Amino acid sequence: xxxxxxxxxxxxxxxxxxxxxxxxxxxxxxxxxxxxxxxxxxxxxxxxxxxxxxxxxxxxxxxxxxxxxxxxxxxxxxxxxxxxxxxxxxxxxxxxxxxxxxxxxxxxxxxxxxxxxxxxxxxxxxxxxxxxxxxxxxxxxxxxxxxxxxxxxxxxxxxxxxxxxxxxxxxxxxxxxxxxxxxxxxxxxxxx
Numbered sequence: 001x002x003x004x005x006x007x008x009x010x011x012x013x014x015x016x017x018x019x020x021x022x023x024x025x026x027x028x029x030x031x032x033x034x035x036x037x038x039x040x041x042x043x044x045x046x047x048x049x050x051x052x053x054x055x056x057x058x059x060x061x062x063x064x065x066x067x068x069x070x071x072x073x074x075x076x077x078x079x080x081x082x083x084x085x086x087x088x089x090x091x092x093x094x095x096x097x098x099x100x101x102x103x104x105x106x107x108x109x110x111x112x113x114x115x116x117x118x119x120x121x122x123x124x125x126x127x128x129x130x131x132x133x134x135x136x137x138x139x140x141x142x143x144x145x146x147x148x149x150x151x152x153x154x155x156x157x158x159x160x161x162x163x164x165x166x167x168x169x170x171x172x173x174x175x176x177x178x179x180x181x182x183x184x185x186x187x188x189x190x191x192x
Contacts, residue, residue: 030163030178036092037062037162037180044160049150051142051165058164061143069154069187074127079191080148081122085114085184088175112174122188141166147185156186 026034041048041062048062074080089096089108096109115123129145140148143161151157161181171177 027178029176032092033088033163033178033180036089037160039092040160049146051146058142059162061146061162061165062160063147063157065155065157066184067154067156067186069152069156071153071155071187072190073150073152074148074187074190076128076145076149078127079124080127081124081188081191082148083115083120083122083186083188085111085116087111087182088179089182092180110174112172124191141181143181144183144185147183148187151185151187153187153189156184159183159185 044062044064047064048060050060051058087109090106090110091108094106094108096107098106098108100106115121125140125144125148127140127145127148129140129142141161143159143165146165147157147159147161159182161183163178163180166179166181167175167177169177175181
């Protein structure tokens with residue numbers, strides 16, 4: 001009996017050591033958020049930019065131009081003034097609001113930050129993304145940095161950012177981990 005237990009224990013150790021730690025089991029949320037970004041990419045087509053920072057090179061953003069500006073593009077080292085609204089959807093297969101099975105109206109579009117919350121006072125940002133592509137105090141996520149470096153002063157874009165160029169696995173106060181983000185950004189000026 002001891003021999004069988006020893007053999008089973010050894011087999012279990014070998015089996016567990018053979019497992020690849022890099023194998024990621026994705027949550028339903030992460031899968032749905034990735035699918036939402038892929039669907040937007042298919043709808044919009046080729047209007048996108050690869051990450052322009054040397055920090056992550058983890059993917060690309062997709063955008064839709066709302067207003068065409070005619071100014072200069074900011075550099076990686078510049079500071080800019082912008083108006084913006086950042087949001088995400090709980091369920092990318094549904095509209096911004098919808099009725100559930102009980103007839104309740106569900107707010108699906110979650111606005112997590114906006115200059116409109118601050119009387120539309122423009123925000124000033126350094127264009128450079130933070131290390132690792134993810135946001136930390138005082139810097140931008142890679143996706144926002146990429147968008148700003150490709151916009152002209154006067155442009156207003158709606159930008160979809162995959163989680164790899166957003167907050168990734170790091171949840172924020174009101175944003176779950178692995179969330180596809182959307183920003184409406186108006187580039188007002190380059191601060192000198």
